[in-house]
Amino acid sequence: MTAAYLTDDHEIFRKSVRKFLEKEAYPFYNQWEKDRIIPREFWRKMGEQGFLCPDIDEKYGGSGVDWGFSVIINEEIERVGSGTVGIGLHNDIVVPYITAYGTDEQKERWLPKCATGEIITAIAMTEPGTGSDLASIATTARLEGDRYIVNGAKTFITNGIHSDLVIVACKTDANAQPKHRGISLLAIERDAPGFSRGRKLDKVGLHCQDTAELIFEDCKVPKENLIGEEGKGFKYLMEKLQQERLVVAITAQVAAEVMVGLTIDYVKERQAFGQSISRFQNTQFKIAEMATDVEMGRAFLDQLIDDHMDKKDVVTKVSMAKWKLTENARDIAAQCMQLHGGYGYMEEYEIARRYRDIPVASIYAGTNEIMKTIIAKNMGL
Missing domain, CATH: 1.20.140.10 (Butyryl-CoA Dehydrogenase, subunit A, domain 3)
Structure with missing residues (x-):
């Protein structure tokens, strides 16, 4: 059965993705599983072929195509193995926060490198004591002058080891009622002072997918890294x-x-x-x-x-x-x-x-x- 959203261009694109993966992914996947990580070089090769963030605007390094092309990428990398889930997370879950809510300056700074694979992204919601109840997260971000001071910990973070840019759900107003109105999103970069990674988590499955704990101890984040508006994170x-x-x-x-x-x-x-x-x-x-x-x-x-x-x-x-x-x-x-x-x-x-x-x-x-x-x-x- 052919889906209504698929065109000849989509099918040509699928053949291209499949051919790339047959050369660059299938022969190495078992080794990635043993190594417990997908090499960054594979991400860069995906970027070179236009298989990262294809739906973002051309001026930011994307192809400006419809989301059907992203669906094809997700389908074809899943055929290789479920441990590739971090690529779909980068393309279709994290980067859309920047394209939808980011400033022009943020888009210019991060999106081109997201499309090339130079920047790998993650999103940090889950905490050691908070899963489905997002409104009860304990990670705080306090504005001091021109920067936020972030304290807390996140866990089960997909792309946690590789990530260069993490969108972190924080409490910027601990007294907000209802609680979810106190949540904001901050983009925290790899070299932010006070940001460190805990252990790479040893999982039952998805062995080549790098899942980790993230730790923020008086982590200093420029206020320009706020995604959207304060209090609208939820x-x-x-x-x-x-x-x-x-x-x-x-x-x-x-x-x-x-x-x-x-x-x-x-x-x-x-x-x-x-x-x-x-x-x-x-x-x-x-x-x-x-x-x-x-x-x-x-x-x-x-x-x-x-x-x-x-x-x-x-x-x-x-x-x-x-x-x-x-x-x-x-x-x-x-x-x-x-x-x-x-x-x-x-x-x-x-x-x-x-x-x-x-x-x-x-x-x-x-x-x-x-x-x-x-x-x-x-x-x-």
């Missing part, structure tokens, strides 16, 4: 979280498609009791069920992407997609591993890595429980 986060959740839904859908494809190939080749295990009714039924879930997920997702690109209100449907497609992918991972038998538990088989990587998608960008809360609220329940 509003900005809520506006941009929809695209973040849509990106998660896209990657979960692609992961499910990849896992079903891997499993179909495997069951056709694997012999048991004198025949291919694809001939067993149980195998056929399981594959049929998963293939149906994948097809239905793809139809819903493609329509949702089209609506998002048309700037329609898709908050409820994005929450549905993020919840349902990540749950589908997690269920499919378990079924596919089972159909691989003992080999599915061996690291040399890709399904083992996919099984490790997918569960966290139902946690980050807002847990699936939060997604259901949003859906119910928007239904008037």
